[in-house]
Amino acid sequence: MEEEFEELKSQNSFDIKALAFRALNYWYLFVITLGIAFVATYFYNKQLERIYSVNSLISIKEEQNPFFSSSMNLTFNWGGASDKVETIKTILKSRVHNENVVRVLESYIHYKKQGEYRLEDIHTNAPFIVSLDENHPQILNTPIKIIFTSDQNYTTSINFADAESFYALNYKLNKTAGVSPKEEVFSGDFSINEEAATDYYKFALTPRRDTEIEVGKEYYVVFTSLNSEISKYRSIGVNLKVQGASMLVLSLSGPNRAILADYLNVTTEILKEKQLEEKNQFATNTLEFIDKMITGVEDSLKKDELKLKKYKQDNKVFNPSLKGEEVFAKLNRFSVEKNNYTLKLQYYKLLEDYLINSTDFISLPAPASSGIEDENIVTNVSKIVALSIRRAKLGETVKNNIFFKEIDQDIDATKRVLLESVKTARSSTNIDISNVNSRTARANAEFRKLPEEEQQLFNIERSYKLSEASYTLLLEKKNEAGIVKAANVSDVKIIDSAKDLGQKSILPNTKKNYSIALFLGLLIPLAFVFLVTILDNNISTPDDIKNLSSIPILGIVSRSRANINLAVFENPKSSVAEAFRGIRSSLQFIYKNLDKSKTKTVMITSSVSGEGKTFCSINVASVLSLTGKKTVLVGLDLRKPKIFGDFEITNEFGTVNYLIGQKTLDEVIQSTKFENLDVITSGPIPPNPSELLISEQLDEFIAELKLRYDYVILDTPPVGLVSDALDLLNHADATIYIIRQDYTKKAMLNIINDKYRKGEVKNISFVLNDYRQKVKYGYGYGYGYGYGYGYGSYGNGYHEDERKTVLSRLKSLFRRKIKN
Structure with missing residues (x-):
C-alpha cells in the first residue's frame, strides 16, 4: 500500500525543471508576445494625454498690525491660531x-x-x-x-x-x-x-x-x-x-x-x-458706526456755531466776567464728561439689543468707538465677531451641523458673558452719571448768580463746546480706525507662486506601463507553457518515466533522420546507432546470470502502435548481429506485420504459416543481406492471432529457434491494445518496453506497472524512443542508460549526423517548427 502511495505521489508531482526547459523551447513565443506588448505599450503611451502636476506654496500666519499699539484704543479680530x-x-x-x-x-x-x-x-x-x-x-x-x-x-x-x-x-x-x-x-x-x-x-x-x-x-x-x-x-x-x-x-x-x-x-x-x-471687517463696522454718529454731531455743531455767533452780534456780549469764565469752564467740563458716559450707555444699549435680538454679530462696531475700555467687553466683542465671521464662512463651504454646533456653543457662551459685563458696566456708568449730575447742579447754582445775558451766552457756548468735543472725539476714533485698517495685511502669504517650468508629466506612467507590458509579455506565454505542461499527458523526459514507474530505463534513442528503419546499418556512426549499442551493452547486465552459451531471447513490446516498437526491434537485432552472434528477428505482431519492407523480403509466409502447420521452420526463415541476421516475418494476417500466440506450436517454434540462434528478438503486439504480448512474456529472457517521447500516454504504463509490481514480469526495462529537442526538456540525445546505473556518456562529437553548422541547425529547427 505504501509503495502504491509513493508511486501515485510521484505521478502527481509537478516537474518545475521540465516547465523551465519547455518554456525555453518556446522562446519564440516569449519574443513575439514581448514584442507585441512593448509595441502596443509604446503606441498606448504615445496616444495617452499627458497629465502634469503644478504646485505652489503659501503660509498661514496671523500678521500683527504694525500700527496697532496700546495708545490706539481700537481692538480688532486677529483670528484664532488653532483652526x-x-x-x-x-x-x-x-x-x-x-x-x-x-x-x-x-x-x-x-x-x-x-x-x-x-x-x-x-x-x-x-x-x-x-x-x-x-x-x-x-x-x-x-x-x-x-x-x-x-x-x-x-x-x-x-x-x-x-x-x-x-x-x-x-x-x-x-x-x-x-x-x-x-x-x-x-x-x-x-x-x-x-x-x-x-x-x-x-x-x-x-x-x-x-x-x-x-x-x-x-x-x-x-x-x-x-x-x-x-x-x-x-x-x-x-x-x-x-x-x-x-x-x-x-x-x-x-x-x-x-x-x-x-x-x-x-x-x-x-x-x-x-x-x-x-480681517478688516471689524474696522469697517467701526468706521460705519462712527460715520453715522458724526453726521448727527456735525449738524448740531453747525447749529450751535450759528446760534452763538448770532447771539454775540445781537447782544454785543464778547467779554464775559472772570467769574463767569470759571463757572463756564466747570460746567463745560462736566457736560463733556456726562456726554462721554451717555455715549457709553448708548453703546451698551446697542450691544445689549444686538445680543438679545440678533443671531449674526458680524456688524458689531468696536467698543473703542464709544470710548469703552473695559477689557472684558473689548475682548469678548472681538471674540464674538470673529466667531460669527467663521460661522458664516463655514456656511459657504460645509453642510455638516457638527461643525456649527461647536461654534454656536462658543457664541452663546461669549454672549452670556457679554450680557453680564454690559449689565455691570451700565450700573457703574449710571453711578458715574449721578456723580456728574451732582457736581453739575452745584455749578449751576453758581451759574444762576451771573447776569442773564451772560448766562444765556454761556449756555449757548456750552452747547457748542459740547458738540465740538464730541465731534473731535469721533474724528479721532475714525482716524485711528482708518490707520489700523490701512495697515492691515492678509494672514495668507504667497511663498512660491505656481509656474510653468516644463515639469515632466506624471501620467501616463511609462515605466509602470512598460513594466506591465514586460509582465504580461512573460506571463502570457508562460501561462500557455504551464497550461500545455499541465494538460500534457504524454511522457516527455526520462524523469517522467522515473516518476511513473520503478522499472529501470535501459536506454534513450534519439529521433532517426534516416528514411528507413535500418539506422544501425545505414548510419553506423550516428547517435541513433550509438544509442542501440548502449542498449546492447546494458542488455548484458540482464544476461549476466544466464549461461553464456545459452540462447538469449529479447522481447520488444510497447503500449500502442506507433511508438517505434518495430524500429527498435530491427535495430536491436542489428547491433546484436554485428557482434558476430547469429540473430533472428521474429515478427509476432500478427495483426499488423511490418518488419519485411526494410530488409527487401516478402511477407507472403512467416510465423503464422509455421504455427498453423503449413510451413517448416526452414521454410519461414528468410536470410537478409546482413551477415548473421535472419528474419521471420509474421506472414498473412490470421483470423485468430491470440489463439496462435498461446498455442503449443509457439512453444515449439521458439524452442527450435533457440537451438539455431544465439539471440532471438521477438517483435510482439502492443500490450495496451491486445493481451497477446502479455502471454509471450514467459518466453523472454529480457523484455524491452518501448516508450515514445510525446506520444506514449502516462496512463498507458499502468498495465505493465501492475504486472511488474506483482512479480509477473521480470527483467523488463524501458527504452525512450524518438527523443529530441534538447532545449525542450534539458536532456541531450544520443545518451544511453546503463541498466540500473543511469546515464551513459557518448559525446556528440562522435556522431556523423551531428556535425552541422550553426546555420544548418537553425534551419532545421525552423523547419521543425513550421512542420509542427
Whole structure:
C-alpha cells in the first residue's frame, strides 16, 4: 500500500525543471508576445494625454498690525491660531471659492487646436480672446471651429453629426437648456471685435496682444459648464508642507501646465484678498458706526456755531466776567464728561439689543468707538465677531451641523458673558452719571448768580463746546480706525507662486506601463507553457518515466533522420546507432546470470502502435548481429506485420504459416543481406492471432529457434491494445518496453506497472524512443542508460549526423517548427 502511495505521489508531482526547459523551447513565443506588448505599450503611451502636476506654496500666519499699539484704543479680530489652517484648507476646496476663481479666469472657455490624437488646449497661445455674452445660452462641450480668412475676418462652424444631444448654458444664471440643431453643420462669417450672435453662441473675438493671427489655421473653442469646471478644480490638493507647520502646498493636475499655474495663482490671490477683507471687517463696522454718529454731531455743531455767533452780534456780549469764565469752564467740563458716559450707555444699549435680538454679530462696531475700555467687553466683542465671521464662512463651504454646533456653543457662551459685563458696566456708568449730575447742579447754582445775558451766552457756548468735543472725539476714533485698517495685511502669504517650468508629466506612467507590458509579455506565454505542461499527458523526459514507474530505463534513442528503419546499418556512426549499442551493452547486465552459451531471447513490446516498437526491434537485432552472434528477428505482431519492407523480403509466409502447420521452420526463415541476421516475418494476417500466440506450436517454434540462434528478438503486439504480448512474456529472457517521447500516454504504463509490481514480469526495462529537442526538456540525445546505473556518456562529437553548422541547425529547427 505504501509503495502504491509513493508511486501515485510521484505521478502527481509537478516537474518545475521540465516547465523551465519547455518554456525555453518556446522562446519564440516569449519574443513575439514581448514584442507585441512593448509595441502596443509604446503606441498606448504615445496616444495617452499627458497629465502634469503644478504646485505652489503659501503660509498661514496671523500678521500683527504694525500700527496697532496700546495708545490706539481700537481692538480688532486677529483670528484664532488653532483652526486657521484647517479653515483655509476647507475654503480652498469649497464650491463658493472655486466658483469665484473659475469666473475670474473664465476657465470654462477652452482654446484648442488639433493635435496628433486629440484637440489640445493651447490656453493663452491662442491669438484671440473670446468675450462671452453670459446672458446668452452658449453651446456646451461642442467644438466650435474657427478659421481666420483674413486679419479681420473669420468663419465659425459646428459639426452636429458627432453627437445626438446638445445643451446650452446661461452662465449668468448657471441654467442649462436643450438645443435642437436645424442642420448637421452650422457655419457663419464674422469680423473681429464684432459680436458673433447665433442660436448656439454669442461672443466677440478680440486679438490677443503680442500674437499674430495665421490666416487659414484652424482653432477650436469649447465651452464647458460651470459645475464641471468647479468640480474639476475642487480636487485641488491642499497639504501641510511639514506636519505642525502653518505652510500649505497647493497642487493641481491636468493636461496644461500654464492653466494649472494660472488657476493656483488666482486661487491664492482671491484667498488672500478674502482673508484681508475678513480681517478688516471689524474696522469697517467701526468706521460705519462712527460715520453715522458724526453726521448727527456735525449738524448740531453747525447749529450751535450759528446760534452763538448770532447771539454775540445781537447782544454785543464778547467779554464775559472772570467769574463767569470759571463757572463756564466747570460746567463745560462736566457736560463733556456726562456726554462721554451717555455715549457709553448708548453703546451698551446697542450691544445689549444686538445680543438679545440678533443671531449674526458680524456688524458689531468696536467698543473703542464709544470710548469703552473695559477689557472684558473689548475682548469678548472681538471674540464674538470673529466667531460669527467663521460661522458664516463655514456656511459657504460645509453642510455638516457638527461643525456649527461647536461654534454656536462658543457664541452663546461669549454672549452670556457679554450680557453680564454690559449689565455691570451700565450700573457703574449710571453711578458715574449721578456723580456728574451732582457736581453739575452745584455749578449751576453758581451759574444762576451771573447776569442773564451772560448766562444765556454761556449756555449757548456750552452747547457748542459740547458738540465740538464730541465731534473731535469721533474724528479721532475714525482716524485711528482708518490707520489700523490701512495697515492691515492678509494672514495668507504667497511663498512660491505656481509656474510653468516644463515639469515632466506624471501620467501616463511609462515605466509602470512598460513594466506591465514586460509582465504580461512573460506571463502570457508562460501561462500557455504551464497550461500545455499541465494538460500534457504524454511522457516527455526520462524523469517522467522515473516518476511513473520503478522499472529501470535501459536506454534513450534519439529521433532517426534516416528514411528507413535500418539506422544501425545505414548510419553506423550516428547517435541513433550509438544509442542501440548502449542498449546492447546494458542488455548484458540482464544476461549476466544466464549461461553464456545459452540462447538469449529479447522481447520488444510497447503500449500502442506507433511508438517505434518495430524500429527498435530491427535495430536491436542489428547491433546484436554485428557482434558476430547469429540473430533472428521474429515478427509476432500478427495483426499488423511490418518488419519485411526494410530488409527487401516478402511477407507472403512467416510465423503464422509455421504455427498453423503449413510451413517448416526452414521454410519461414528468410536470410537478409546482413551477415548473421535472419528474419521471420509474421506472414498473412490470421483470423485468430491470440489463439496462435498461446498455442503449443509457439512453444515449439521458439524452442527450435533457440537451438539455431544465439539471440532471438521477438517483435510482439502492443500490450495496451491486445493481451497477446502479455502471454509471450514467459518466453523472454529480457523484455524491452518501448516508450515514445510525446506520444506514449502516462496512463498507458499502468498495465505493465501492475504486472511488474506483482512479480509477473521480470527483467523488463524501458527504452525512450524518438527523443529530441534538447532545449525542450534539458536532456541531450544520443545518451544511453546503463541498466540500473543511469546515464551513459557518448559525446556528440562522435556522431556523423551531428556535425552541422550553426546555420544548418537553425534551419532545421525552423523547419521543425513550421512542420509542427
